[in-house]
Amino acid sequence: MPKETFFILDDEKQEKVMRAAINEFSAHGFEKANIGLIAKNAAVAKGSIYQYFENKKELFLFSVKWSTDYLMKKYDIYSSYKNATTDVFDYLYSSSKDAWLQMREERELVIFIQDVFLGKYKNLTDESVSVMLKYANEYIIGLIRDGKKKGHIRQDIDDRMLSLFVTGASTKIKEYLMIKAREAGDDIVDGDFEVYDKDIKAMIELLKNGMGAK
């Protein structure tokens, strides 16, 4: 965690520092990321970085936390999931939409987090990432159990396999959206999501057919 001094900064400055860091880590990876450049891009003295963070590693780790928290807060992910999704298929649909939105507005952060999850910084994040993945997974498993209870989901296949099935498809559909968004570059607009809507629904249809109760 950053030192007290970091939190004394006004929010704008904090954000500037974090975005400079994330930007640099994304561009050059952890080892090659240059603290001097981060400082310069945040319009802060190099030494100041060390008043905020113990060292490069702490800065990196907090970059991960900050991005996640930032997106969480911005898209109010917790509440939206907690309230809106009643079954796995809804979840898949709305989280796809979220991914799209985030990608549109916070490409930098989203790509950074994606990279973290995909293992680009493996040696640094192994533990914390696996913790987060576990949480995400448990959420899905919960939805699946609920679905089985309610009779929407077939009983003959065990939860673990079903969750792999869902997350596999889910990952892919998000990847697909991400790629589309990356390709579109800065020109993505709100409406673009509609274009892919039928694709997402097709994927969900496949899942429903695959795992739905007859």
Add this chain to the structure above:
Amino acid sequence: MPKETFFILDDEKQEKVMRAAINEFSAHGFEKANIGLIAKNAAVAKGSIYQYFENKKELFLFSVKWSTDYLMKKYDIYSSYKNATTDVFDYLYSSSKDAWLQMREERELVIFIQDVFLGKYKNLTDESVSVMLKYANEYIIGLIRDGKKKGHIRQDIDDRMLSLFVTGASTKIKEYLMIKAREAGDDIVDGDFEVYDKDIKAMIELLKNGMGAK
């Protein structure tokens, strides 16, 4: 590509060099990988590495190619697929089995390639990886089209979505096997695959239900 001098080495030496490199890159990532250590572990002079490769990057890139080629050749992947697999589901089954086998015998290489594909070395491999993914994908698409023609696969969803659906599930099931194999460590034995056989079949069942023609 390596310089002429590398190919003059006898095969055993070549392999020793490549395995030392892969080992080091796997352990410490590209930036922190130490050419001196690679040389030492390959029982070769540090300078010799530069007689074989232009620089560290070339050594890395060739490590990727070498591992892929090595596994391809060892497991005769092309031919086995070309001949044996007649539909997507067979493909999924046999490639899962392959993955398992490779993991058992060549853990080091497999993990390295996995990491490459999962983006650990993103900045370096982006292009070459996307090329390889494209090939793999085209192969799947081919199988899907074939399945549609033969009437095994539903016609109402487009090829791209179907391929995402298959590769999503496929990726997950392989991940699942990999994790099991990593956990088992050096103690994996041939028979262990049987334990997971029904899981794989369950996953394929899900896929079939999802995308199979009614």
Add this chain to the structure above:
Amino acid sequence: MPKETFFILDDEKQEKVMRAAINEFSAHGFEKANIGLIAKNAAVAKGSIYQYFENKKELFLFSVKWSTDYLMKKYDIYSSYKNATTDVFDYLYSSSKDAWLQMREERELVIFIQDVFLGKYKNLTDESVSVMLKYANEYIIGLIRDGKKKGHIRQDIDDRMLSLFVTGASTKIKEYLMIKAREAGDDIVDGDFEVYDKDIKAMIELLKNGMGAK
């Protein structure tokens, strides 16, 4: 010399600052001594240190002066010598006793000053130390001349050599006491001096024999 601001502080605060400084210099040497830590241990802001002292060097130099003055005042060294010691041998005896006492009560300061004199901070203190040594030496020379006049000390050897002879033995006997005291740690008690009393007297006997008039 410190700035005016330092002397405005109440004595207790002044002492706290100086002891913190001495403590830090003793522990880490001049270069590695950390102004931030000194401030923290003195319960004063880092910036305040710079309100009291021009820079680190001045703080150090004043630490030397302060310790010396402090011990001088506390043990009233000047007057006690001026009054009580009538010859070199008395001086040696009483200054040994002083050294012992000081070591018992102000280990920290005494060790610091010792280190200064022994050259640990040579580059910084060369001049001031040599000034102090010169004073001490002149005092001894005075005693020697007095002794010669009164007929206690042999005439055939020049003052300079005699003073080297005395201070050599004196230094050693004090070193000896210091080491004993350091070894005893916090447990030195008043009485302990008696244990070494006969050693000191033996040393003085040697000196007397060596330089005493026949």
Add this chain to the structure above:
Amino acid sequence: MPKETFFILDDEKQEKVMRAAINEFSAHGFEKANIGLIAKNAAVAKGSIYQYFENKKELFLFSVKWSTDYLMKKYDIYSSYKNATTDVFDYLYSSSKDAWLQMREERELVIFIQDVFLGKYKNLTDESVSVMLKYANEYIIGLIRDGKKKGHIRQDIDDRMLSLFVTGASTKIKEYLMIKAREAGDDIVDGDFEVYDKDIKAMIELLKNGMGAK
């Protein structure tokens, strides 16, 4: 100890490196000593220093050893003492002469070693120095015991006190010679020792009187 690579260098280069290091440590102390400057003055790349030594500390520690060994070898100290000195007073005389000679020809090294022994680098050398001092002291004690046995030295004072007495005087007379030599600067000549010869003899006379048997 240095790495193998250091000993591969020809003797001239080794000496150049060591003298550059000693020079720098003497001038600026351990912390402020600048590896870059040492390298430059030794006409060697900065990185090369790290091929020879693990780090700055090892370089320093070897500087101490190297200087000591160098002087030992050059002045054949071991054998000259072992053979020539038959009693403490001879020892004192010849070691004074040695000190003078060394000071004349190797001012730099001698001052460096002096500083080491006097505690300028206390934190670094404490242990190794105390070992060396112990050896030196045991040698003196041996001479004293021998003198007592042969009847040259009084029996009524214990060995430890006598050794303090001798080393005190010895230290001072050497200091005296050193100071003279430092003052004379580069202009010391062989003959200069004669000037101080009678001083040394006076000091020895004092010692003899002090501790000699009646």
Add this chain to the structure above:
DNA sequence: GATGAATGAGCCTTCATTCAT
């Protein structure tokens, strides 16, 4: 061609000092 010592650019980190509050 093989070797491994030499090279020096590059970067994280420390911390004395300054400065705005």
Add this chain to the structure above:
DNA sequence: TATGAATGAAGGCTCATTCAT
């Protein structure tokens, strides 16, 4: 005057690459 955050120079160390043998 007190504070403590901001600053940036400085330096130890690493290591990819070069080069002399």
